Amino acid sequence: MGSIRHTLRETLTGLPGAYWWLWTSTLVNRLGGFVVGFLTLYLTLERGRSATYAGLVASLYGLGGAIGALAGGALADRVGRRRTMLWAQLCAAAATVALALVSGSVPMAVLAASLGAASGAPRPAAQAAMADLVDDEDRVRAFSLNYWAVNIGFAVSSAVAGLIATHGYVWLFLGDAGTTLLCALVVRLRVPETLPAATGSGSGERPGTERPAGVGIVLRDAKFMTLVGLTFLLGLVVQQGSTMLPVDMGRHGLTARDYGTVIALNGVLVVVLQIPLTRLTARRGQAVVLAVGTLLMGWGFGLTALAGSVLAYAGTVAVWTVGEILYAPASMSFVADLAPSHARGRYDGVHTVAWAAASFVGPVLGGSALDHWGSAATWGTCAVIGTLTAAGSRVLLGFRRPAGAATGGRV
Structure with a gap:
């Protein structure tokens, strides 16, 4: 018990108070x-739309998220991280309520895309703010704790949403809008x-003297674009x-x-293991941690080719979850x-778009x-991609580049 308290104390202490308020907002x-x-269920069960329409709306939400990430990253570097997060969250709350009230197919599709954009915009701003707030050596720990918060929230909201939906889907939208506010x-x-x-402390220049970087300078960064x-x-x-995992399980x-x-095991393991693994890898080189995590993700999915039972599938999920x-x-x-x-906002925005693009192409x-090709070749390809x-x-x-070389250290 003392060892657990010691681990928690070393993991949770030493970060600035502003970081913890940002963590709380997440x-x-x-x-x-x-x-x-529950959006696709809402559209098909509550609104009586087809599965094709529900899939289209879900895709539009994802497209909006990609656009929002780019716009949010640019705004975070121009008007500020805090202002971008604030106005995007207000817009997201308004779009959520509106989506619950409209009934036409076109308005629902437009609002879903708008909600995706408003929900995607704060993320690069929040990640940039976290990087601004903490020292270079604390960044992995800070982002790890934030990822922990994301998964705690996801696990709780997924369970609570099912109960709320039994009393009417409109309460889901109102509850979502309320927490966003x-x-x-x-x-x-x-x-x-x-x-x-805004602070004048990032590069040694006076406030407002450093021009925000355009997206072009991000795209010309060969190292970053390789990432x-x-x-x-x-x-x-x-x-x-x-x-494809549920499809493969269905075929078995x-x-x-x-x-x-x-799949619930994924969220449970993140909540349980995030802090211990963060502590365990704190003194490991970032190169090793990133490479090992990537390899475990690729081979975790690759092992699905050998699975045929619930226990075996759960084992593969455990492997790629640790990765x-x-x-992350x-x-x-x-x-x-x-x-x-x-330019952290724009960098984070472009990086987010990579995940959004994969969400379109991957399925x-x-x-x-x-x-x-069949199951073995599909999951084997995942292992190859993960290894590469x-x-x-x-x-x-x-x-x-050495940490802080381009940033002037902590801001």
Whole structure:
């Protein structure tokens, strides 16, 4: 028990108070993230739309998220991290309520895309603010704890949303909007502005003298765009967990309930293992952590080719979940290290788009591969992609810029 307390104390202490308010806003927002997971059910069961229409709306939500991430990253570097988060959250709350009230097919589709954009915009701003607030050596720990908050919120909201939906789907939308407003209130009252141009502490220049970087300078950063390409490849693999994994389990005679049980293990393991693994890898090199995490994700999905029972599938999920726990905070920290302090929002926005693009392409490629190549070849390809991505990440980190070289250290 004393060892657990010691681990928690060392993991949770030493970060600035402003970081913890930002962490709290993330947790509050994700605790009320009811709508996205139930959107297709709402459209088909409550509104009587077809599965094709529901899929289209879900895709539009994802497209909006990609656009929102780019716009949010640009705004975070121009008008400030705090202001971008605040206004995007207010817009997201308004779009959520409106989506519950409209009934026409076109308005619902437009509002879903708008909600995706408003929900995607704060993420690069929040990640940039976290990188601004903490010292270089604390970034992996800070992002790890934030990822922990995201998964706690996801686990709780998924369970609570099902209960709320039994009393009417409109309460899901109102609850989601309410927690989004509460998140905005936390940001408004407790989260400071961290944009270097606003504080004047990011590069040693006077406030406002550093021009915000355009997207072009991000796209010309060869190291960063290599990371974006590797992220896209890994995203193709990760997408199979929510798309082709249930199909593969169904072909082995397992049910939707079996899939729910197996995939729930992902969230449980993240909540339970995030802090211990963060502590365990705290003194490991970032290159090693990122490469090992990527390799475990690729081979975790690759092992699905050998699965046929609930227990075996659960074992594969456990492997790639451990990889996810290692990879997520390390990759976010690496993005923060590569980005100049005044351009972190745009870097985070472009990096987010890699995941959004994978969410469009991954399901199509996975479905085609499963139909034409079969299970073994599909999951084997995931292992190959994971191995190549891990190798690429290791090489990329071997030639990285020193942390803080372009940022002037902590801002």
